[in-house]
Amino acid sequence: MRQLSELDASFLYLESETTPMHIGGIYLFDASEQATPLSYGNFVAYLRSRLHVVPVFRQRLKEIPMRLGRPYWVDDTDFSIERHLAYVSLGGHGTGDNLTTLASKIMEEPLKRDRPLWHITFVDGFKLNDASEDGGFALIVKLHHAAIDAFSGEDIISKLLEYTPEPRPVHPPRPWSPRPAPSEERVILQAGANLLKTPLQFTSLAINAMEATTRGIVQKQLRKLPMPFPLFSAPQSPFNRQVTANRQIISCQVALSRLKTVKANLGSVTLNDVVLGLCAESLRRYMDDQGADVSRSLVAMTPISVRSSSLRRATGNQMSAMLLDLATTEPNPALRIHNIHRNAVVSEPYREAIAADRLTELLPSTLLALSARLYSELQVAQRYQPAFNLPITNVPGPQVPLYLQGARLVQQYNTAPLFDGLGLVIVAVSYQGQLTINFTLCPDAVPNGESLASYIEDSLSAIEEAAANVGDEALQQTEADSTQPTLADDVLNALEGALKKAIHRLRP
Known part of the structure; x- marks a missing residue:
C-alpha cells in the first residue's frame, strides 16, 4: 500500500x-x-x-x-x-x-x-x-x-x-x-500507527515555519523589502467568483524564440519571469476592457516542482508553491517583468522552507475534508478576499517531436481544475519551440472569457517593444537593487547561520 x-x-x-x-x-x-x-x-x-x-x-x-x-x-x-x-x-x-x-x-x-x-x-x-x-x-x-x-x-x-x-x-x-x-x-491498524506520528510531524513543521518566518522578519528589517503576502490580501477580480460545472478551454501559441529574445534584452530575468509577465499583461488588458479595478496588483499562485530534488516517487504531487505579486500596477511591461523576478526572489525563503505538501499536515484528514467542504458550502470565497487570484503554471515540455505509432504529435492543450472562488487557471506548456498558453475557465464566472487568448499577441508585441526601448539606466538600477551584495546580506547570512544552529539543537 x-x-x-x-x-x-x-x-x-x-x-x-x-x-x-x-x-x-x-x-x-x-x-x-x-x-x-x-x-x-x-x-x-x-x-x-x-x-x-x-x-x-x-x-x-x-x-x-x-x-x-x-x-x-x-x-x-x-x-x-x-x-x-x-x-x-x-x-x-x-x-x-x-x-x-x-x-x-x-x-x-x-x-x-x-x-x-x-x-x-x-x-x-x-x-x-x-x-x-x-x-x-x-x-x-x-x-x-x-x-x-x-x-x-x-x-x-x-x-x-x-x-x-x-x-x-x-x-x-x-x-x-x-x-x-x-x-x-x-x-485501521495502519491508520492508528500513522496517527501516532502526527505530533512529531507537527513539531517538524513548526520548526520549519519558525525558521522561515524568522528569516523573513530579519530580511524585511535589513533589506526593507516587502514581506510575502499575508493570506487573503489579494484584490477581488473577475476570476474570483463562485463556479458552476461548465468549463471552457481557450488556447493560443507563441514562439519560444520571441520570449527568449525578450529575456536576453532584459538581462537578469528568467524565461519563467517572461512567461508570467506575458500572462500579467494579458490579464491587465482583459480587466481594463471589462471595467474591473486595476488599482491593486493581481496575485498569482505559482506551483513549482521539487521532483528533481525529491525523488520520493514517480507520481503524486511533489510541489512547492509561492504567492507572487504580478506587478500589474506597473504600466511598463518590461519593468513589470523585472518586478516579477524580484518578487519571486523575495518569496524564495518561504518557498524553500515550507513545501505545499507539508502545509496540509497542520490538519488531520477528517478536518481537512470538512474544511474543504465548508469552504465551498459556506461560500468563503465570496465573503472574504481571496488568498490569490489565479494559479499560473509553466511546464517545460520536450523540444523534440513525439509520436504515437508513427503519427506525430503536432499540438497539445492542457487544462487544470477549478474550484469555488477560482474561475480561471493558466497552464503554459512548451513543445517543439512553441509555447501554448491554456486558459481553463468557468464561462459562468469569467465574463467574455473567450477573449483572453486575443490579448496574448498584442501583449507580447508591447513587451517586445518595451524591452527593446527600456532605458539602460532603469535596467541597471533594477539589476543593482536585485543582485548587488550589501552589508545587510552579510549580516543576514550571519544571523541565518546562528538561527540554523539554534534550531538544530531543538530538533529531536
Missing part, C-alpha cells in the same frame, strides 16, 4: 459535482503520411502493452473507515482497460472548435472513484486545419490531481509516447498479478 500525502488527499476532498479535480490534456496527432492511420483497436492494444510504465494506471483508492487517515493506493484487482477508454468519431465535423467543445464537456465530468483515476477518449476523424482531409486523430486525457501534478503528468505522457517516427512493435502486455487488497483490519 502507498498512502496519499495530505496534499494529494486535499484534491479528493475539494472535489464535488461542480469542481472535478483532474488535470486534462488534448493531444492532436498528424497521421496523414501513414498508409494506414492508427485505428482505435490498435491504440487500445498499444496502450495495453505500455501500462507497466505507469503503475498508477492500475491502482485505485482504498478509503479508511471514518476517514481516520488518508486513503491508500492499492492494486485494482478488477482492472479492465475498457472502463477507462471511449471512442468518438467527429466525421466531417472534426474542426478545432468542435474538438475543444467536446473536450470541455468531457472535462466537466468527474472521474469515478471505484476504479483507477484516469480516462482517455480517442477522437477519430480530426482535421488539423480546415483545408486538410481526414488524417488526424486526437486524445482527450483526464488524470486526477490526487495522482499527479502538472509536471508528473507531462512525464507520464512522454513515457506513453515515442521519440521516433518508426512505430514501436506492439508486444503482448507484460504479465501482471495485482496484490490482494488489504483487509479493513490492516487499514
Whole structure:
C-alpha cells in the first residue's frame, strides 16, 4: 500500500459535482503520411502493452473507515482497460472548435472513484486545419490531481509516447498479478500507527515555519523589502467568483524564440519571469476592457516542482508553491517583468522552507475534508478576499517531436481544475519551440472569457517593444537593487547561520 500525502488527499476532498479535480490534456496527432492511420483497436492494444510504465494506471483508492487517515493506493484487482477508454468519431465535423467543445464537456465530468483515476477518449476523424482531409486523430486525457501534478503528468505522457517516427512493435502486455487488497483490519491498524506520528510531524513543521518566518522578519528589517503576502490580501477580480460545472478551454501559441529574445534584452530575468509577465499583461488588458479595478496588483499562485530534488516517487504531487505579486500596477511591461523576478526572489525563503505538501499536515484528514467542504458550502470565497487570484503554471515540455505509432504529435492543450472562488487557471506548456498558453475557465464566472487568448499577441508585441526601448539606466538600477551584495546580506547570512544552529539543537 502507498498512502496519499495530505496534499494529494486535499484534491479528493475539494472535489464535488461542480469542481472535478483532474488535470486534462488534448493531444492532436498528424497521421496523414501513414498508409494506414492508427485505428482505435490498435491504440487500445498499444496502450495495453505500455501500462507497466505507469503503475498508477492500475491502482485505485482504498478509503479508511471514518476517514481516520488518508486513503491508500492499492492494486485494482478488477482492472479492465475498457472502463477507462471511449471512442468518438467527429466525421466531417472534426474542426478545432468542435474538438475543444467536446473536450470541455468531457472535462466537466468527474472521474469515478471505484476504479483507477484516469480516462482517455480517442477522437477519430480530426482535421488539423480546415483545408486538410481526414488524417488526424486526437486524445482527450483526464488524470486526477490526487495522482499527479502538472509536471508528473507531462512525464507520464512522454513515457506513453515515442521519440521516433518508426512505430514501436506492439508486444503482448507484460504479465501482471495485482496484490490482494488489504483487509479493513490492516487499514485501521495502519491508520492508528500513522496517527501516532502526527505530533512529531507537527513539531517538524513548526520548526520549519519558525525558521522561515524568522528569516523573513530579519530580511524585511535589513533589506526593507516587502514581506510575502499575508493570506487573503489579494484584490477581488473577475476570476474570483463562485463556479458552476461548465468549463471552457481557450488556447493560443507563441514562439519560444520571441520570449527568449525578450529575456536576453532584459538581462537578469528568467524565461519563467517572461512567461508570467506575458500572462500579467494579458490579464491587465482583459480587466481594463471589462471595467474591473486595476488599482491593486493581481496575485498569482505559482506551483513549482521539487521532483528533481525529491525523488520520493514517480507520481503524486511533489510541489512547492509561492504567492507572487504580478506587478500589474506597473504600466511598463518590461519593468513589470523585472518586478516579477524580484518578487519571486523575495518569496524564495518561504518557498524553500515550507513545501505545499507539508502545509496540509497542520490538519488531520477528517478536518481537512470538512474544511474543504465548508469552504465551498459556506461560500468563503465570496465573503472574504481571496488568498490569490489565479494559479499560473509553466511546464517545460520536450523540444523534440513525439509520436504515437508513427503519427506525430503536432499540438497539445492542457487544462487544470477549478474550484469555488477560482474561475480561471493558466497552464503554459512548451513543445517543439512553441509555447501554448491554456486558459481553463468557468464561462459562468469569467465574463467574455473567450477573449483572453486575443490579448496574448498584442501583449507580447508591447513587451517586445518595451524591452527593446527600456532605458539602460532603469535596467541597471533594477539589476543593482536585485543582485548587488550589501552589508545587510552579510549580516543576514550571519544571523541565518546562528538561527540554523539554534534550531538544530531543538530538533529531536
